[in-house]
Amino acid sequence: MRHYLLRNAIRVKPVRSVFLLPLLVFVTTHAVWAAETFTVQWRNTSPEFPWLSQVELRSVNENVSLKPEKLRQNSPEYPNGLRATFTNPGDDPAWFRVKLGLGYGFAFSDRMLEQHPYLWVRDLGLYISRSGTWSETGTQRAEAANQVSRSLNEPFVSCAQKYFQWTGLREYEPKLDQRI
Secondary structure: OOOEEOOOOOEEOOOOEEEEOOOOEEEEOOOOOOOEEEEEEEOOOOOOOHHHHOEEEEEOOOOOEEEEEEOOOOOOOOOEEEEEEEEOOOOOOOEEEEEEHHHOEEEEEHHHHHHOOEEEEHHHOEEEEOOOOOOOOHHHHHHHHHHHHHHHHOOOOOHHHHHHHHHOOOOOOOOHHHHO
């Protein structure tokens, strides 16, 4: 029995059975998709965040099943939340729509959550994570903040400068193709 992990983190377990009889060959295959979860948390409604009076989460794809549940553990920064469980039977990315009050909203996919530890929409007062709640992912956010502060302290280096540092060649030198 072999297990495969597809690009969009859906666990597929193909089972292949072959029965050889004198004149008959049967090949069967079936797949089992595991449910994935993520957390959506948001701040309290305030004059600064009036659109958080209404927060809805929906699946954009018709074949993706989504089951949101109220989050039991809250944090002081993001006291409201839900944990969503979804299954995506296809290879296409699963898209989700967050609908907010006053006509605000946005969409994100499971591939975005796969590539990044969290999606923090600070201006809207929302936090989305596949790794856990706001409190549980404090170390990941601290590491990302350190990387940002380090990159702000480093001088900007253009692509041409990086190329010269790596190869010792300038982009505009004549007959460069012959030297490489």
